[in-house]
Amino acid sequence: MAQNETRSERVTLKDVAEKAGVSLATASKVMNGRADVRQATRETVAQAARELGYEPKRRDTDRRRSALIHFDTLTSPYSLQVLEGAEQAAHRAGVDLLVISGDQTPAGLTRAWMADAASRGVEGVILVTTPIGAQHARWSKDLRLPLIAIDPVSIDPDVNGIVTISATNWEGGSTAVQHLLDLGHRRIGVLAGPKDSVPARQRVQGYHSALGAAGVAWETDLIEHGSFSYEDGQSGAERLLQLSEPPSAIFAVADTLAVGALRAARRLGVDVPEQLSVISFDDTMIAQWTHPQLTAVRQPLFSMGQVAIERLLALSSDPGLFAHPFKLETHLIERESTSDVRSKPLER
Template sequence: MPNGSSAPRRATLAMVADAAGVSPPTASKVLNGRGDVAAATRAKVEQAARELGYTSPAGRRAAVATRIVDLMFDDLVSPYSLEVLSGVTEAGTEAGVDVVVNRLHAADAAGAQSNPDAWVKGLKAAGREGVIIVTSELTEEQVDAFDRAGLPLVVIDPLNLPRVDVTSVGATNFSGGLSATEHLLSLGHRRIGFAGGPTRAACGQARLHGYRAALEKAGVTVAPELTLHGAFSYPAGLEMGSRLLDSPEPPTAVFAASDTTALGVIEAARRRGLRVPDDLSVVGFDDTILATLATPALTVVRQPLPDMGRVALRTLLRLAAGETLDSHHVELATHLVVRDSTAPPRGEP
């Protein structure tokens, strides 16, 4: 006989069947809720299971509650979204949390706007531990609904912040816009266009302010006709690039507020027989996979998108655990990555 005490054996289906005096298949039918068993037999099996402390495999799995968070995007297929997604899911795996990915479709957005309480209560009823929303516009009513439901919310690069206490994760957009413009100035450019994001986007406004600050610091007049706004998209970049390059005094360089916008600007230059960077220098923002696949490879301001996703997930779990955050807003550092899309303007040494 072995020394010491051993842990009690977990009750098995065979042990329940033996204690009830039935076959294992009959015991299995009872424990799985099948109706084709006599009432007296069912009662014996259920009593034996209770006395032995038997839990079915399905019951044991259910006893370990699955932690689930929701990750919502306006645009699920953009390179930006995929970078953020990788960070959120990696952090979820490390924390033992399942991440359910959703696109905030027009119908969902309409429901969220018309009845935010019902929308948020539906998320909570579905067992969500919290919600991360990426690059979306939120109303104060929606944020209030999350508070009333006690459902933690973290936003990444929100288009707006309806309240100062909304927990958000972003990057140092101002310093990114500053460094992008300073790089172009250092090459000798003085007529620098800005192909920005939506005017309502807080991150886009911060990049614009960085651009303006760099020009003003260098004593370069900010030309209103060179400051344009549109979606963070290729078509918007193409449209803004076309307007900039068709102006009476076109820029020699453009700072675009996203990688996809920058590629649209480059296409606008190509259609006009201009070469990048010989005739036009272009800087993007994000450093998604598009930046290195572009021809020429894109000079960018890199924001750490996977890290932003990781921080957002960890912050959400801290909120769900009832922790108090030191700050409602976290900004991760950006930095300039110089590649092949920038050069001195023609005529400069």
């Protein structure tokens, strides 16, 4: 047993190359995540490394640890609040936080991008609202680069080994609509966001569930899909409010969409909340900047950033930890944009 342990401590890249039946140069390319190696060869080398217990050289221990967080954009209040939580957690842990935005394809980040991240010697990577596929889990394992995904916009059902962090989107959507139902609303429109967004779909499922439990039939003309942008919120709300029978309330699956809905109501001369109630999801800083202030379902964005850093550092220290999902609880925050149904309907 002692001899085996001694041998595992001496495993070199040359040993890995010999076991895999490839050249030292090819093995080096694989371990550094180079893209110019066939997939079958990468898998063979990675398997040999795992079997031999090969550990690539780590950076000097006197250097500060660092983590990398990737956003699709940094222009939204959502991103800024997640970043604030991550930065504070990293600061407490004595870890430098590298922030990157953009650089992703419709299928998510590439292997070359992940290999570049691994070459920086970071503890791991946090991906925010980024598509996650089974290939990302494989690359994470091959590159020994822990991945944490916050609110992945899409995720393959067979993904294993990646920790996901999100809010209770379904429950939050149901809570928002139940609040409107309790106020007497029955014709409720929804600004549903992108059809391919997992968080948006879960919130819309909560909308359907709450209506169904109340015995209220939902109608397809009350559901407006689009992006999460303010502009799509405004255009979607304008279409809803110009229906022959417009809704008395609108549920927006993101704050930015709700701000657009307020703009649409103001442009069409519809008073909020006297003639129209609006409720949003996120409760970012902008929910308190609007007039009227938005009633919203708060998802704990700051805490999501904190938890992501904490779990990333735990996985980096012990890669064998079980990668299970984290769902943080949402809460209804009542403000000024919702009220009970008024007797005077909207006229069109």
